[in-house]
Amino acid sequence: MTEPLIKPGFEFCFELRCRVDDALPLGGSTFGEGLHFAKVSGGTVTGPRLRGVVLDSGGDWWNGQGLTVTLDARYVISxxxxxxxxxxxxxxxxxWRTDEPTFERMLQGEDIxxxxxxxxxxxxxRTEHPELRWLTxxxxxxxxxAEPGFVIIRVFRLT
Incomplete structure (x- = not known):
């Protein structure tokens, strides 16, 4: 007997507003293509389940291939x-991925x-604090x- 599919549920927990410095191409990469690093240099955490600050710590290593970017970020919040x-x-x-028309709108400075x-x-x-175990x-x-100088992420817990 096949079990019926579970419809995923999502609980909004908080919003991260991460200040991100300009990207630095790594090795022989050109801007926008290939490997890059962007430092995470601060920000805020606000929401119904968590509040705090993003520390000046870590960063985002990303790889651009045309209109698609894979991201790998590590940083610390307090x-x-x-x-x-x-x-x-x-x-x-x-x-992160988009299409040509949306990318053109971005280049024109439109909010996306x-x-x-x-x-x-x-x-x-990851944390050892007992009040924050729910995160782990x-x-x-x-x-x-994205907004100028920031990446804003609304974070949801899968229920």
Whole structure:
């Protein structure tokens, strides 16, 4: 007997607003194509399940191939807990892709929403703090968008 499919549920937990420095091409890469590094240099964490700050730590290693980019980011947040703050390591991998018309709109300086392009991420959080254990025992996904100098990711727990 085949079990019926479970319809995935998502709980909105928080929004990361990560300040990201200009990308640095790695090796022989040209801007936009090949391997790059962009430092994560601060930001905020706001939402119903978590609040805090993004520390000036880590960065985003990304690989551009045409209108598709694969991302591998690692950084640290300092989360609000009952007795002050606790550090959380963030590992965030994802894919950014778009089509030619949307890319042209981006080049013209238009604001592009989460709905206008595919910018999705998956998270792993690591921390030893007991109040934040919930971050380490569930799967999280994000819908992202860029703003000048920032990457904004709405983070959802898969229920």
């Amino acid at each position: 989360a609000d807990v009952t007795a002050g703050r606790a550090a959380v390591e963030v590992v965030n991998r994802g894919i 929403s989460e709905r206008d392009l595919y910018y999705r991420t998956a998270f792993v959080f 025992v569930s799967q999280f996904v994000g819908y992202a968008r």
